[in-house]
Amino acid sequence: MTKKALVSAAAGIAAWLATGCAFAAPQFSFSKPSVIAGAKLFAEHCSACHSVGSLRYNRLVELGMTEAQIKKDIMTPDGANYLQGMTPTMNMAEAKQWFGIAPPNLSHIVRAQGKTWVYTYLTSFYWDPQRPSGWNNHLFPNVAMPDILSPWGGTYAKDGTLMQPGLESQAVYHKQVAEIVDFLRYASDPSIFKRRADGPYVLGVLILLSLFAYLLKKEYWKDVHKNDKTGK
C-alpha cells in the first residue's frame, strides 16, 4: 500500500466513524418483544403494499399480544381477517400497474434471502432521479420499491452523502429496521419460539431414556459377565 492509499483509507475510516457508523453490523435481538415491535412497524410502513400471506393474524397471540392489540395495531388494512393471512391494503392489480410489478408476499423472504440481506436491502436505498419512483438500491439495482422508510432514516445520494436527514437518530432507525427483519424472520418460521421453549424438555426426556437404556443394558449383561467368570 502506498502512503497516499494509507492516508485515504484512514480518512475513510474517520469519516465513517464521524457519520455514526452508518454501516454498523445489524443488531438483531430476536425476542418476542422485538418481533412485536417489528410487526407494528411492518403494519405501519409495509402492509400498505406487502402481504405476509402465510402468517395468520391470530398466530401473534403466541407472542403475548391480545386479540384486541392485534386488531388495533396489526390489522390495519381494510378487509383484514383475524383468522387469515396478513393482507395488504393495496389492490395488487393496481399496484402492478403503478410499480410495474406487484409487491411480493414477504412470508418467506428471510428464508429465501437471509436476515442480513433483507436488512441490507432496507438500508441501501439511494435517491436516483432517473428511476420512475425516484429511488434505486445498491443491493437490488433498479428496484421498483420506493424508499418507504426515508422520512425516518434519511435520504442518501448514490455516493452515500446524506441529502436530507431523517426524523430518527441512526441508532433508533437501525434498531427499528432490525425489528422489522426480526418480524419477517419470525413470519418465515413461526414455530421458532415454541421449538426453542420445548427443546430443553425434549433433550431432558432423551437423556432420561438413555439412562434407562443404559441401566437395562447393564441388567441384561450382568448374567453374561457372571457366566464369563464362572467359565460356564
Ligand code: HEC
Ligand atoms: C409503496 C409500496 C411498497 C411499500 C410501502 C413497501 N414495499 Fe417492499 N416492495 C415493493 C415492490 C413494488 C417490490 C418489488 C421490487 C422489484 O421487484 O423491483 C418490493 C420489494 C421488496 C423486497 C424484496 C423482495 C424480493 O423479491 O427480493 C423486500 C424485502 C421488501 N419489499 C420489503 C419491504 C418492507 C420491509 C417494507 C416496509 C418497511 C416495504 N417493503 C414497503 C413495494 C413496496
